[in-house]
Amino acid sequence: MTAPPIDPSAAGPRPGGPVAGMPAFPPPSRRRSGAGTAVVVLIAVAGLVGLLVAGYLAVALGMSVLAVGTLVALVPLAIVLLAVRWVDRWEPEPRWALWLAFLWGAAVSVAIALLVDLGVQLFAAFASPDGASSDEALQAVVQAPFVEELAKGLGVLLIYALARSHLDGPVDGLVYAATIAAGFAFTENILYFGSALIEGGAGELGMTFVIRGLFSPFAHVLFTACTGIAVGIAARRGHGANVFGWFGLGLACAVLLHAFWNGSLAFADAFALYFTVQVPFFVGAIVVTVLLRREERRVTRARLGEYAAAGWFSADEVDGLSSWAGRRAALAWARAQRPPRTGQVQRFIADATRLAFTRNAIATGRADVRRFEDERALLEAVVRDRNTISS
Incomplete structure (x- = not known):
């Protein structure tokens, strides 16, 4: 399709000589009306849910263990957020959208996963007169990947609905999905680190930190990135119901990757699979990200050339x-x-x-x-x- 011509008189003539350089744009403030109110309400609701999740963790772990788990969980969170910032440097997303994404992952997605898990546990208790618990391996390979990726993916869809002008390509989808995943992993890590400290002391906490905080801080990011990139592709191809098909495709990939990861921990040699499958996959994800960033620069040059x-x-x-x-x-x-x-x-x-x-x-x-x-x-x-x- 041929682009409409640019009207050089639309905002007045270009004054003066060139100014070298230029960064990324926060949305025009004039359009924050209805959508802006919805964002404020959603951030407030997500914050309230976050307080409820924090209360649950405090009861489950105790305040002192919660504090230690939170401090340790900040390390992988910082690693992931620094990587997200690197990806987002060319055309930074607005802070309000990133905050909403983070809170959705850290609070709302976690709350959904906890409520579903509670429902499954109650169903299993009522369905088994002898009090037998549900299969933990089945939960790890089937329930957790589907519920967690759906909960995180709904956050990507929500941001797409609220801020379409800011989620208009695969890199944008990747940034929002990674931010949601970072929030989810942060809260999940608090629970894992706290439980490890209670069950095995500092030694168990150290081992859990190495596995989750250093070996696999990007696990949730890689899973949910499939959904984010798919929604970004849909946004680039055009708005409408088309996005739901792409969302479903991305979600399926995210669930399969998550199930494979959890299954490797439950049924296989986790270290062997980590170095033979997960590391190459992570390297591949970096290559894809670099190529997507390069495409952003190409688009910038081509479109500004039209204005020139x-x-x-x-x-x-x-x-x-x-x-x-x-x-x-x-x-x-x-x-x-x-x-x-x-x-x-x-x-x-x-x-x-x-x-x-x-x-x-x-x-x-x-x-x-x-x-x-x-x-x-x-x-x-x-x-x-x-x-x-x-x-």
């Missing part, structure tokens, strides 16, 4: 915006100014990057009225940013 042809950017600006070296040079220039203009240049980079991805949605036939409104607003923002930098 219409007079909105110079060739030097496009080069600066679409490469890490150009962005670093722009920020170095901004820091050297008196007074420094780092914030202004970062906003210029952010607005221009968001503009490129908005244009990509229009050019590929995925635009609705809001996208065209965003394009106009972002063109105006780029002009303001350039004026602010040069003033």
Whole structure:
């Protein structure tokens, strides 16, 4: 499909000479009305659920053990969140959406999993007159993968519904899915670390930390990333019911990977499978992530090139915006100014990057009225940013 032509007069002429560099754009504040209220309510509800989950953990583990488990669980959480930030550097997602994703994973997804598990335990107790418990291996390989991945995946769908302009590609889906998974793993690790400390003391806690915190901190991220990437692909191909089919496909992959991981721990030599299967899979995931990030830079260069042809950017600006070296040079220039203009240049980079991805949605036939409104607003923002930098 041919993209609609760019109107060079939509927000006024491009002033001045080029400003090297540019980062990622928070959404226009004017559109936070209904969706903004829903986000605030959801974050508040997720926070309340988080308090209930924390209360459950405090009762189950005790306050002192909960405190130790939380401190230890912060280590793998930091590792994962640093990796997510690396993935999200080119076009950073808004903080409110990331907070919602994290709280959904750490609180709501965990609460769903705990409630389902409680229901299964009660059903097993009533169904077995002799009081026999349910099969733990079956729970680990069937129940946990399906329930946990569905609970986390619903969070990805929720963010897609609330912030479609911010989940418009596989990298965005990966970032939100990884953030949800990081939250879920954080709470789950508190429970595992606390239980290990109660059952076997510091030695058992240390072994559990090595296995969960150092060998496999990205396990949940790899599982849920399948769902996030699938929803991102659906978003890039167009909105509508199409997303549910892709969601189902991604969820199936996430459940299978999760079941395989849990099954390897329950039925096979976990260390052998870790080095022969899990490590190569993790390396493959890194390669896919690098390729997706490279595609983001390609889209930025191509779409800003269209605006350059219409007079909105110079060739030097496009080069600066679409490469890490150009962005670093722009920020170095901004820091050297008196007074420094780092914030202004970062906003210029952010607005221009968001503009490129908005244009990509229009050019590929995925635009609705809001996208065209965003394009106009972002063109105006780029002009303001350039004026602010040069003033």
